[in-house]
Amino acid sequence: MATYSRALPIAPVVLLLAISTSSNANEDKSINAKAQMMENGLRDSVLDKSNPTKWSLSQRMAHFNVPGVSIAVIENYKVVFAKGYGLKEAGTAQPVDENTVFSVGSLSKVATAAAVLSLTSQKQIALDTDVNTYLKQWRVPASQYTNIDKVTLRGILSHTAGLSLWGFPDFEPHEKTPTVLETLKGTGLSRTKPVRTFYQPGTSWRYSGGGTTIIQLLFEDVLKQPFEIATEDLLFKPLKMTRSTFENPLPKEFGNIAKAHDASGKLEAKPRGWHTFPEMAASGLWSTPSDYAHLMIALMKSYQGNHNYLEHGLAQQMMTEVGFGKFGLGPKMSGAGELRRFRHGGSNQSYKAWMEGHLNLGTGLVVFTNGSNGDDLYEEIRRAVADAFDWPFYRPFYRYEPAINAKWLNQFTGAFTVSGDKYTALERGFISADEPRPKTRYFSLKNNTLYVGQRALVPIAPNQFVLQGDDVEEQTYVEFIQNTQGQFETVIVREGANSVVASKDMAERLN
Known part of the structure; x- marks a missing residue:
């Protein structure tokens, strides 16, 4: 593991005032x-x-038993x-x-993606080359799904590479942790199944922390350095991120x-107070807002073509x-024109994180x-910030106040089948880790x-509804058509500029 040697900034005892970059x-x-x-x-939404x-x-x-929060707001870049x-x-x-x-948590994946694209710009790796070309210690196992299309970095970063393993468990301070090879093989101290392909790359979308873990090994094989050391030069030093590291366990x-707290607000991961995340590239970043x-x-x-960290073309691809998914090369994307934005959530056991950037608004x-x-x-903080800073996002919906009787609502019940292969908010909670997505929704x-x-x-209208408390991904609403x-x-x-159509199953239409 790397040894932390960067000078620690002196933190104030209590931060009483907002930190503004403006001298005005x-x-x-x-x-x-x-x-x-x-x-x-x-x-609420x-x-x-x-x-x-x-x-x-x-x-x-x-109310939510969250002891600590830290927030950063970006305006005019x-x-x-x-x-x-x-x-x-x-x-x-x-x-x-x-x-x-x-x-x-998974905000680590966007940072990892930035490091990958930085290495791509140095011509040491390519986005569309079979990753097995770069891997030395382990290779993506051949399968019926990789006979035609291979696993590539473009596929891994966008979660379209056909790879399994959604996420990972956290490790307590006293527990030994698996090596990256053990995680990929599903052996030794690993608590997850081996990473494998379970559909043809490029034909569908499936979130895969297992895929991002392949990147962790790829950095070791290509750069001959541990991942947490390689990212110092590729990411943290160029961007002056002095309070960020992938080192795990994080040294005192x-x-x-x-420190980590459970749903009741009690300290976890005793006695140290924080877990270890050995799958660093996927979920191991420590940082400040x-x-x-x-x-x-x-x-x-x-x-925008105004920074030398990434080449303009690579940033556009990112x-x-x-x-079929909503992911670019690392972040999740949404919106059109002025409202174009990227975002990602992070969810380790006792830490939850959120980031979003509005590309054309700065x-x-x-x-x-x-x-x-x-x-x-x-979720509530995000709405409050959008309201306070007058961003054109997350405007509140207002409940349709006249009473709607059960006879009217009963018209919307039954099984509806989605056309196509698009991902929507309705799928959250329906998908298991490594299985094809069901296309039927039950109302x-x-x-x-x-x-x-x-x-x-x-x-919000007699035939229009929104998911209760759910607008982090998009302001989503459901409209039944007469x-x-x-x-x-x-x-x-409808989710922002995207829409998915579902039709009532024929057997239910006849009843």
Whole structure:
């Protein structure tokens, strides 16, 4: 493992004021006003128009049992606000500040992708070459699925390479951890199955942390360095990310570390207070929101052709969807024109993280938390930031207030089959790790509430619904279409600029 030797910045005891890159007093005042609005403007995705409820950040941290939060906001391609809230460890007097590091889960994959593209620009690897060309210690096993199309870095980064293994468990401080070879082979100390192909590369989409772990080994084989050392030169040093590392276990000497907490807000991973993430490329990054924002700004500017971290063409490829999914080369993509954006969530056992960058607006957000319920919290924070900084995203839906009776709602129940192979929010909770995606969605009625699977739908019109509390990926709504005989046999799921059509199964139409 690498030894941490970078100088630690001196952290303030308590961060009382927003950190603004602007020297203009009026701008500072404006940013602080927006920050206060954000801190008191957390809300749900659907509001009652007659009584729109909002909460303070401290109220919702207590509600979700999340001890610590750190936030960075980007405006005009600069970090204009960065602040820590709460505690590094519940029950102590150790505050989170701007320099506190968090485990960021799968946000690691975007950082890894940036390092891959940096290495690509050096002509040491190529995106469309069979990865087995570069691998020495282990190779992607041959299978019936790789006879025609091979596993490539483009496929791995966009999760279209046909690879298995969605994610990984965290390791306690006292536990020995698997090597990258053991993880890929599913042997030794590994707790997961071996990484394998289970569909023809390029023919579908399947999220794969196993694929990203192949990149971890590829760096070792190509650069003759451990992954956590290689990324220092490829990523952290060029972007001045002085409070970021892939080193696992994270040494105490790194300092100012947010500790892990469970869903009730109790300390986990005792006695040290944080887990180990040996699958570093997929989920092992430690960082601060400000540091991570430096990466996002470099990617956004490279996309605009105004930064030398990535070649313009590579940055454009990174921010373009590949195949059937919503992923570019690392980040998840959405929106069109001015609203074009990239984002990713991170979810290790006791840390939840979120980032999003708005490519043509030069704005963005990073939120890191140290509690298992942090994803519920960062959804509300994201809405509050968008409202306070007047971003054209995540406008609230308003509940359709007239009562809708069960007879009307019952028209929307039954099995609807999706056409095509597109991924939508309705699939979350339906997909198992290594199986083909089901195309049928089941709508049911319980206590005068419409459900898709186990997820409640909130009416915003008599025939339009939104998923309760779900707009992190996109503002998603479901619209049932009436035919000329007054029957609802079609449903359209809209997510931003994308839409998926599903039709009621024929047997149910006849009943």
